[in-house]
Amino acid sequence: MYAGLVLFPLSHQANAVTASEQIHQSLSEAITHDLAQWQKQQDIKQLSHKFELRIPSSAKSLSPCNQALKVSPSKGLAYGRVQRKLSCPSESWSLYVRAMVSVTALLPVAKRNMQRDEIIEKADIQWRKLTLKTSDKYILTKESEILGQQVARKLRKNIPIRVSYLDSPVLVKLGDPVIIEAALPGFNATMAGIAMDSGKMEQAIRVKNTSSGKVITAYPIAKGRVETRF
Structure with a gap:
């Protein structure tokens, strides 16, 4: 969804918190950021969320990071079961953390x-x-x-x-009587016809001109109306 790694700065002094707390903070911010982006893309007016992080027990043995953790870009949906890689270059460690994200919209x-x-x-x-x-x-x-x-x-x-x-709805059905609209610079005409195909908006169909018997290609533009294109 997003290119490259995302950096989430730590809001506390590195020595004041554990690596597990840093991981929790950084991943929480990353998930919230992804959901905000997804909400904007989908044009959802109201959205709430909750999530549960599943930080591996091995995180307890990691040294706190003295710089912003790197969080890998998300793949797939922003909600449901998600997994992200977090890493600390200064301490040379990384690990994958899973989360269960629930969204109500x-x-x-x-x-x-x-x-x-x-x-x-x-x-x-x-x-x-x-x-x-x-x-x-x-x-x-x-x-x-x-x-x-x-x-x-x-x-x-x-x-x-x-x-x-x-x-898209079918505007013209096979056998329907239709109005054929023809337009050229300085010329406009309407004719009666019979649809020889069913068609949706802008879909090419065959229409038989009732007067001449000629079969032409036309395009549905409204219920029971088609237009020719030259």
Whole structure:
């Protein structure tokens, strides 16, 4: 997620604390930093967290570090089971420390169970605070990413909405009557047609001009409307 090592300065005199305390402080700051970055990237308005560090017992025998510990960059999710390498160049020691990080976020969710092919409207959405699982890696965090989308697989209420659960809606279905819009500099025309394919926004489909019988390529731009491109 982040290139290079991250340095977290120690807030106490090196001789006043143990190596275990330094490790606890530095890793706590690193985890908090990662979560803040992730929250910003995901545009999550409210987020809380808690974590439990599992510092190896061997840390008790390490000499305190007289400089900022180096913390390896995170890999993968900022929450769940995480592992980071901490090292002290001045004392020539390093070790891996694990942590269990729990995150609760305010997210948009479905108010009701929704079936495949339903279109999500504003009345279908509510906001809830949810504790995330590691399987919630690719989730939608903004209403604008959800409203107007089509349910691709059954969506249960009050759970994080994953990207794979939604798809762009089908604007034109096979056999639908459509309005064909044609535009050139100084020229605009509309014609009636019949869709010979189903299509989503900006997806090329075949449309038959009702008057001429000619089959053309057109692109859905709204429900029941397509446009030609020259």
